[in-house]
Amino acid sequence: MEQILQSKRKLKFHGTGASLFGIMFVNMLLTVITLGIYAAWAHVANRKYFYQETELEGTRFEYHAKGIEVFIGYLKAFGVIVVFYIAMAGIGFLSGGNTTVIITAAIILYLALFALIPVAIHGSLKYEMAKSSWRGIYFGYRGDLQTLVIEFLKGILLTIVTFTLYSSWFTVNIRKYIIGNLKFGSISFSYEGDGSKLFFINLKGFFLTLVTFGIYFFWYIAEVQRYHTNNTKAFQNGREIQFKSDVTGGDVFGNSIVNMLLIIFTLGIAFPWVICREVNFMYLHLSFEGDFRADELQQTERNFNDATGDGLANILDIGI
């Protein structure tokens, strides 16, 4: 007879501030010597450390990105931005002061810039997921670029028109699409948040933060985190695995204060230790409940080597 276990699993972090400091310091030196070229390899080394020091069910995660792929991605992304600026400058020149031409061109270019963000997110996710694995099974992102761009542009326009009121629904829609298209081998994911519920959380957070001169902010952050996490699920062979977050405002408050003091009193040198504290904090409050069978993952995802999206995301300062 099979025993179905409802167990609570957590990620475990083995990283230390000292080793991270070593990695970041060497990264900085090598980047300076190579006048910035090494930055791509530094980025990979950094991420690799976090993957390798994260353990699930006794096995560490793995990161397979290559410095050279990321570097070429940066160059291509840089090329895109350059073409962009040339187009903007070119239109400026050719318009010769004709205001209607300038305004229509500006609108088109701003739309194009907004469209670049989902392009960056899509490309970045495809690359990063294809370079992540656990026990030899790779992650993947199966989203479609066109769909994401359209969702994004729709969302941005509606947000502008409603003076940001629409933003809660926008957030939920994008999360739903992205998470719904993530794969971990044969495991799929879903996000089941609701725009109106998030809207009330945001509204409550906004007013209570004002009224308490900012103190409520930590409780707001915790509530949003719990909402997003508790509405995320994983599916393995028809079985549900629920993501759970038990983080409280008090937890966030305590953690943030300590981290801030550490940074201030060490003039920033404690940064690697603070990052490790942050990761430990995240893993402490995140758990997976359900019948997760570690042996039953199948290899289903494909390889993907183009890091252009990654480069774009970095240049546009979008974090994944």
Add this chain to the structure above:
Amino acid sequence: MTQMNAKYYDGQSSIQYDAIVTFTSVYWDISYTDPSDGRLHQTKWKLEHIRNQKVSSSLHVFKHGDFPPQTLEFSQPQIMQLLRQQYPQRPFTETIHDKVLSKGFKGIAVLLACTVGIVLLFYFWILPFMAEKAAQNVPKDMEIALGEKLFEGMRQDLDIDTAASGTINAFAKNINFHTHYKVQIWVVKDSTVNAFAIPGGTIVVYTGIIQEMNDYTELSALLAHETAHVQYRHSMRSLCKSLAGSMFISLAFGDVSGITSTIIQNGNLLNNLSYSRSLEEEADHKGIEILRNNQIDLKGFVNLFNTLQKQHEEHETLGFMSTHPLTKHRLQYATLAYQQQKQTLPHPDLETLWDTLKQQSK
């Protein structure tokens, strides 16, 4: 023949097999039992296709094949030593990163010293050299156009004395400044005791300094100094060096935070000030040569410096910070040149124009 235990993943599913790996000269022989049916499986890994992915000193991961690869995980730290013994020809290499970190503090210290050394080398020698080359290669018409734009920008704030400007240009026409540039001088009504040159040939002289000077030799010295700045493209060189310096620093450090960028800006400024000092000295030397060639009395330079010295409160310690070298040194150089001057001629035309100018500048 040597063996070791490992965890094996076949790249098709996440099942963790307990495997025994045998290291032969051509292959890694892997055998594992499938827990579901108890059967023994075997597979071979060709040496050429094995990739090393060190996780930590206690965990070594190896991959075999293209996407999706198979995985072997060794948790015994002796694995690397065993591999080195077994396959002396085939180093299972680590990244540059690991190599540096594995040397511990010594490795990082060496790397730090190298980085600092290279940065200093660049900043103090290679960069100035490149900036100089760049400045020299800026085409003359570009430089003149730049100067015109700069002057256009300044012009609104300057109270120009057109009559005096006419006189001073007539004065300048009587001296051979040995310059390829078309020199255009403007007199500005301002009590500041100073004059400066803009790239391309424009020179601005304040009425303040005209008031302090006593005869045509001093004005000749001043104009000779300023035209030397123009001829030898000092403003262009200064600009290039300053640009190159700040660009290099921000490039090397990537994203520069607010605090660091302010420090960097001021640091770069200090470096620029000393560059200006050497340029000022060059302008002195060339200016003195011009006066010598025109056979104008070099006492003009000596008197000019004495005038300037009266103006500036001299602080020995702040010498490093000032844009002009200590007037004492310049004075010594000028005095020596004056004493060694062989032949001078009278210049009545310059004298009359000087008198007119002095009148107009009141």
